[in-house]
Amino acid sequence: MANWYLIENVRARNPLVHTITNFVVANDSANGLLAIGASPIMAAAVEEMTELGGMADAVVINIGTLDKGVVTSILAVGKAANMAGKPVVLDPVGVGATSFRQETVRLLLKEIRFAVIRGNLGELATIAGIAWQARGVDAGVGDASQAAEIALKVAREYRTIVAISGVVDTISDGKRVITIENGDELLPKITGSGCLLSCVIGAFVGVTDDYLDAVVVASASYAIASEYAVKRLERRLPASFRVAFIDELAIWDGHNQEKLAQIKEVSQ
Amino acid sequence: MANWYLIENVRARNPLVHTITNFVVANDSANGLLAIGASPIMAAAVEEMTELGGMADAVVINIGTLDKGVVTSILAVGKAANMAGKPVVLDPVGVGATSFRQETVRLLLKEIRFAVIRGNLGELATIAGIAWQARGVDAGVGDASQAAEIALKVAREYRTIVAISGVVDTISDGKRVITIENGDELLPKITGSGCLLSCVIGAFVGVTDDYLDAVVVASASYAIASEYAVKRLERRLPASFRVAFIDELAIWDGHNQEKLAQIKEVSQ
Amino acid sequence: MANWYLIENVRARNPLVHTITNFVVANDSANGLLAIGASPIMAAAVEEMTELGGMADAVVINIGTLDKGVVTSILAVGKAANMAGKPVVLDPVGVGATSFRQETVRLLLKEIRFAVIRGNLGELATIAGIAWQARGVDAGVGDASQAAEIALKVAREYRTIVAISGVVDTISDGKRVITIENGDELLPKITGSGCLLSCVIGAFVGVTDDYLDAVVVASASYAIASEYAVKRLERRLPASFRVAFIDELAIWDGHNQEKLAQIKEVSQ
Numbered sequence: 001m002a003n004w005y006l007i008e009n010v011r012a013r014n015p016l017v018h019t020i021t022n023f024v025v026a027n028d029s030a031n032g033l034l035a036i037g038a039s040p041i042m043a044a045a046v047e048e049m050t051e052l053g054g055m056a057d058a059v060v061i062n063i064g065t066l067d068k069g070v071v072t073s074i075l076a077v078g079k080a081a082n083m084a085g086k087p088v089v090l091d092p093v094g095v096g097a098t099s100f101r102q103e104t105v106r107l108l109l110k111e112i113r114f115a116v117i118r119g120n121l122g123e124l125a126t127i128a129g130i131a132w133q134a135r136g137v138d139a140g141v142g143d144a145s146q147a148a149e150i151a152l153k154v155a156r157e158y159r160t161i162v163a164i165s166g167v168v169d170t171i172s173d174g175k176r177v178i179t180i181e182n183g184d185e186l187l188p189k190i191t192g193s194g195c196l197l198s199c200v201i202g203a204f205v206g207v208t209d210d211y212l213d214a215v216v217v218a219s220a221s222y223a224i225a226s227e228y229a230v231k232r233l234e235r236r237l238p239a240s241f242r243v244a245f246i247d248e249l250a251i252w253d254g255h256n257q258e259k260l261a262q263i264k265e266v267s268q
Numbered sequence: 269m270a271n272w273y274l275i276e277n278v279r280a281r282n283p284l285v286h287t288i289t290n291f292v293v294a295n296d297s298a299n300g301l302l303a304i305g306a307s308p309i310m311a312a313a314v315e316e317m318t319e320l321g322g323m324a325d326a327v328v329i330n331i332g333t334l335d336k337g338v339v340t341s342i343l344a345v346g347k348a349a350n351m352a353g354k355p356v357v358l359d360p361v362g363v364g365a366t367s368f369r370q371e372t373v374r375l376l377l378k379e380i381r382f383a384v385i386r387g388n389l390g391e392l393a394t395i396a397g398i399a400w401q402a403r404g405v406d407a408g409v410g411d412a413s414q415a416a417e418i419a420l421k422v423a424r425e426y427r428t429i430v431a432i433s434g435v436v437d438t439i440s441d442g443k444r445v446i447t448i449e450n451g452d453e454l455l456p457k458i459t460g461s462g463c464l465l466s467c468v469i470g471a472f473v474g475v476t477d478d479y480l481d482a483v484v485v486a487s488a489s490y491a492i493a494s495e496y497a498v499k500r501l502e503r504r505l506p507a508s509f510r511v512a513f514i515d516e517l518a519i520w521d522g523h524n525q526e527k528l529a530q531i532k533e534v535s536q
Numbered sequence: 537m538a539n540w541y542l543i544e545n546v547r548a549r550n551p552l553v554h555t556i557t558n559f560v561v562a563n564d565s566a567n568g569l570l571a572i573g574a575s576p577i578m579a580a581a582v583e584e585m586t587e588l589g590g591m592a593d594a595v596v597i598n599i600g601t602l603d604k605g606v607v608t609s610i611l612a613v614g615k616a617a618n619m620a621g622k623p624v625v626l627d628p629v630g631v632g633a634t635s636f637r638q639e640t641v642r643l644l645l646k647e648i649r650f651a652v653i654r655g656n657l658g659e660l661a662t663i664a665g666i667a668w669q670a671r672g673v674d675a676g677v678g679d680a681s682q683a684a685e686i687a688l689k690v691a692r693e694y695r696t697i698v699a700i701s702g703v704v705d706t707i708s709d710g711k712r713v714i715t716i717e718n719g720d721e722l723l724p725k726i727t728g729s730g731c732l733l734s735c736v737i738g739a740f741v742g743v744t745d746d747y748l749d750a751v752v753v754a755s756a757s758y759a760i761a762s763e764y765a766v767k768r769l770e771r772r773l774p775a776s777f778r779v780a781f782i783d784e785l786a787i788w789d790g791h792n793q794e795k796l797a798q799i800k801e802v803s804q
Binding site: 290291292293295296332333334335336362365366367368369406457458459460503505506507508510511 | 559562563566567570571575576577578579580581582583584587588591605778779780781782783786787
């Protein structure tokens with residue numbers, strides 16, 4: 001079902017992924033991109049956004065530590081990437097937490113065409129306009145069984161691929177819904193593990209036009225890499241896991257990933 | 269003397285700790301908070317400070333990489349937390365190093381009520397108005413025997429808990445003075461180990477009203493975790509220690525901490 | 537040829553290195569400086585740049601995540617350091633990638649006297665005014681045999697020491713050209729490994745007036761440390777390497793470095 005060869009395509013083509021991200025997770029995101037064979041660039045000045053939006057193979061936008069200046073830069077780079085036909089990925093970190101984030105995401109969704117929106121269930125529920133008890137940047141509490149419905153709704157409304165990360169990942173292009181039941185529970189104990197997944201998805205959509213396929217392979221490979229990483233640990237501890245996980249990204253390959261993959265298409 | 273059960277309370281209640289911090293240490297601070305069972309959020313935009321100050325269980329303010337915009341955000345979030353009755357922790361990084369930091373900290377102390385001020389001896393000496401040879405963000409050179417006096421003075425003047433970190437930690441609520449003789453000397457070889465302690469203290473004051481107790485337990489547990497971490501190292505090296513230390517925070521518990529604790533009340 | 541005792545001088549004198557750097561790599565740069573025995577400070581507010589430029593033993597300027605405010609701070613700190621006779625190191629990250637970076641670097645080279653400029657071949661080629669196919673922040677594709685010529689040209693034009701990092705490092709003071717053939721290929725798989733080298737060079741020029749010697753010893757020691765780090769790995773994987781490399785910086789010494797050094801003077 002998943003085209004695992006995309007892992008090799010990323011390594012071979014070394015896509016340039018321009019990421020506007022928050023300063024909490026930037027280092028892990030850059031090292032993770034290097035590990036999978038992509039080339040990260042993280043600039044923020046509005047003066048260079050148009051050039052970078054045209055030059056990059058993909059642009060990833062993460063709203064974790066927004067301010068007004070960053071919003072201006074995001075709009076510039078997003079529009080430049082749209083003009084150049086390059087895919088743009090949105091990671092709406094904690095969008096439910098404050099009005100400023102909600103208004104910003106509404107603006108971004110109006111001004112920029114996103115190839116992919118990836119977040120947790122609470123974040124996507126907020127975008128779908130569904131009441132949700134958000135709490136900081138965590139997923140919060142709601143009805144998890146709604147994931148497929150929310151993914152379909154947002155994918156249709158914004159003509160995008162939606163990836164909802166969680167114990168089960170739910171991915172939709174507005175027609176099909178695919179679930180992935182992989183990943184270790186240590187993954188969310190590392191700050192920025194979702195942010196890095198958005199970057200990895202950026203690298204994959206940067207090397208193919210089949211975005212649904214790219215998101216499924218990227219998400220599944222990422223989750224499975226966390227399972228391999230755990231196998232190399234003496235004890236299940238988060239900082240050791242973080243090192244093992246980035247290491248695992250550097251040696252992942254489709255052959256190994258396929259063995260553990262738990263990917264299903266959900267009939268609607 | 270210390271109520272070690274607070275460690276379990278943090279895990280059980282998963283306090284939301286909003287931290288305004290410097291970009292050098294933000295990642296470790298977030299991973300450390302996740303490790304102890306707290307939930308970190310690190311926003312910076314003034315537009316969302318009022319909401320976050322009311323929503324968080326505790327707010328931690330770190331002046332490591334200040335600029336004017338950050339000062340505006342700090343004032344907004346500090347006042348909002350004060351209004352909502354949520355504890356605010358101040359980490360006056362390198363306050364003695366420049367006039368801008370001194371003036372900023374003076375302003376913050378006037379405008380915000382702090383539950384805790386945590387720093388090194390040079391930083392607290394500067395706040396106490398005692399001459400001190402500061403040097404960058406290091407503790408600098410002064411008369412270490414003054415720690416109890418400085419802690420008492422600042423605690424009384426600002427009606428707060430003061431925690432002075434060093435080879436010996438000195439903690440005071442303006443009446444009592446408590447010292448902790450734990451911690452490994454590798455801890456200050458990791459950038460941001462003091463900043464993370466301030467965040468951990470934030471998590472503890474976020475789950476109890478007894479702030480003195482919270483600061484003593486958080487500081488002692490943190491220092492003792494560094495001793496356990498060193499025991500797991502093959503060689504005493506800083507980057508390996510950093511991994512082991514965050515790992516140790518994820519499994520610390522009051523029972524183990526109590527065995528190694530060196531906590532004393534100093535008679536005044 | 538190299539004066540390895542400088543490694544011990546850095547440890548003994550504990551130079552204060554003020555770094556204006558990008559948020560992606562700041563944490564590793566600070567931990568690396570601590571590991572070699574230097575004392576890092578990373579402030580950004582223009583209000584404190586004059587004080588810090590005079591107080592630091594060396595200033596390192598990295599343009600990885602520029603914006604207009606940062607440029608103002610860089611100009612202030614660079615001029616203050618020049619006035620105080622303190623060495624300033626420039627790391628022109630990705631200067632070829634955008635017009636904004638090129639214009640900024642032109643301005644900095646006009647307004648600040650740099651003791652050292654360290655970058656990859658594409659970055660130095662851009663400064664030398666030689667056509668180069670840059671790609672994001674990577675070195676890009678050009679004629680690597682030009683390294684000596686480019687190093688000489690930039691060193692003469694800006695009366696500085698030039699260090700071009702790559703598989704072979706090329707260093708020049710405008711008269712002599714020295715090459716270093718050390719270093720493991722995992723080094724560029726870690727984001728900010730070049731940025732940290734610029735910081736380490738800052739520490740070395742902070743303890744001696746012989747800047748050429750300082751740059752050669754710092755660059756060679758750094759590269760050789762990566763070789764020792766790899767020897768301690770079970771598998772050649774990037775995140776494990778990053779931990780081992782920072783650990784290795786904490787225990788490097790001239791005696792060990794000298795054994796593996798591949799330093800040559802190139803006749804011109």
